[in-house]
Amino acid sequence: MLAAALDNSLRAFAPEDLIPRRPASLDRDRVSARIGGQVVMVTGAAGSIGSELCRQVATFGPQLLVGFDQAETPLFYLERELAGKFPALAFQPLVGSITRSGDVKAAMEQHRPAVVFHAAAYKHVPMMERDAFAAVENNIFGTWQFALAAAAHRVEYFVLISTDKVVRPASVMGATKRIAELSIGALQNKSGTQFIAVRFGNVIGSSGSVVSLFVEQIEAGGPVTVTHPEMRRYFMTVAEAAQLVLESLSLGKGGEVLVLDMGEPVKIIDLARRLIHLSGLQREQSIKIEFSGARPGEKLFEELNLQGEHLAATAHPRIRSFRQPGQLSRTSMERHLRTLRQAMKSRDRAGLTQFFEHLIPDYCPALDLQQALPPSGQGTSFNPVQHPATQSGLAVPVLQVPVTNLP
Numbered sequence: 001m002l003a004a005a006l007d008n009s010l011r012a013f014a015p016e017d018l019i020p021r022r023p024a025s026l027d028r029d030r031v032s033a034r035i036g037g038q039v040v041m042v043t044g045a046a047g048s049i050g051s052e053l054c055r056q057v058a059t060f061g062p063q064l065l066v067g068f069d070q071a072e073t074p075l076f077y078l079e080r081e082l083a084g085k086f087p088a089l090a091f092q093p094l095v096g097s098i099t100r101s102g103d104v105k106a107a108m109e110q111h112r113p114a115v116v117f118h119a120a121a122y123k124h125v126p127m128m129e130r131d132a133f134a135a136v137e138n139n140i141f142g143t144w145q146f147a148l149a150a151a152a153h154r155v156e157y158f159v160l161i162s163t164d165k166v167v168r169p170a171s172v173m174g175a176t177k178r179i180a181e182l183s184i185g186a187l188q189n190k191s192g193t194q195f196i197a198v199r200f201g202n203v204i205g206s207s208g209s210v211v212s213l214f215v216e217q218i219e220a221g222g223p224v225t226v227t228h229p230e231m232r233r234y235f236m237t238v239a240e241a242a243q244l245v246l247e248s249l250s251l252g253k254g255g256e257v258l259v260l261d262m263g264e265p266v267k268i269i270d271l272a273r274r275l276i277h278l279s280g281l282q283r284e285q286s287i288k289i290e291f292s293g294a295r296p297g298e299k300l301f302e303e304l305n306l307q308g309e310h311l312a313a314t315a316h317p318r319i320r321s322f323r324q325p326g327q328l329s330r331t332s333m334e335r336h337l338r339t340l341r342q343a344m345k346s347r348d349r350a351g352l353t354q355f356f357e358h359l360i361p362d363y364c365p366a367l368d369l370q371q372a373l374p375p376s377g378q379g380t381s382f383n384p385v386q387h388p389a390t391q392s393g394l395a396v397p398v399l400q401v402p403v404t405n406l407p
């Protein structure tokens, strides 16, 4: 429907054309050593990042590629696409949820993957602000369950797809993904599964991204809504992101967070102007840009901060890494998760916010969540588990670039 309504100029453009191209080099031998001839499982395989990971993994000749996702129809299309592009590939689509223990256990027992890329998650910031418990269930408990199963089934490498929204999170989505990072860190030990988190910013053209929203608005004759004239985001293409995730797998030793260099942040208003321009002269003259104001959980700038003191260089120029100080033990993570389950059971929003604040000292909740907090933290189901290192929560690295939250 979308494509049919667009004129030729806009239909012909690729989202990648909107950002400077910075092709990433890939050490195919190093990646091949980890996934060639192996059983590789991708969760969220039908999504933007998961499906691109499947396409790229397919080029390394895995013994079997398992695509796990709860979205049946997109998985159906992925299977067809992979069959057409890679006739020799053994691909197994699996319809299931990371939050259902039976699905997770069956997937692991049946296929015994050597490598898992975990891309299944809820990611839409304003929606997850409203439906915080769904984000917690999926992004925290789903990840924990999948990671536990990976460890129990002796998966060699587990790669969590993370996001720049975990840095000083201003959203429930960012907070849940940060806790997902912490939870895989708690399962890390030298002799078992090696857990690696890979963080990056926005993928241009991914499902529900700002570019597809702008295209729809242009198709409808405008206006194009930009939240704030100064709003900026880091962007990379999905192919670039997946390539650097594979590279991260090849470099990861376990227990670290790898941070991708996203280049320079792009002003969202410039993206809007460029898209309107690409849509043709007639539209350029008639389509207006309106400022809508930031939505709950949105920041003016995201941080990636490749100059952060804690980041160390790796063998790849666009990947840096750090180890989280004061890593939680598995036992204390389990205690934290039991506390969180209580807040979930009683649908206690204030308790949830306090839980995030306790575990992530730099969490900066959206205004509506702050207002949900009772004075002095009383009257919630929250009963904090003290972290031995800080007695006030877990010390997480605060990377060294200032952030400006929207008022």
Ligand SMILES: NC(=O)c1ccc[n+]([C@@H]2O[C@H](COP(=O)([O-])OP(=O)(O)OC[C@H]3O[C@@H](n4cnc5c(N)ncnc54)[C@H](O)[C@@H]3O)[C@@H](O)[C@H]2O)c1
Pocket: 043, 044, 045, 046, 047, 048, 049, 050, 068, 069, 070, 071, 074, 096, 097, 098, 099, 119, 120, 121, 122, 123, 138, 142, 161, 162, 163, 164, 177, 200, 201, 202, 203, 204, 206, 207, 209
């Ligand atoms: N898209 C981006 O710009 C971007 C940038 C950085 C990081 N990330 C992170 O990458 C991850 C994936 O993002 P995406 O853009 O591919 O999202 P997406 O929505 O396109 O894909 C997510 C996939 O996960 C599946 N899924 C969700 N919950 C599931 C569950 N319980 N069980 C099984 N499958 C489930 C969905 O069906 C979907 O196919 C997210 O964690 C996101 O934060 C995305």
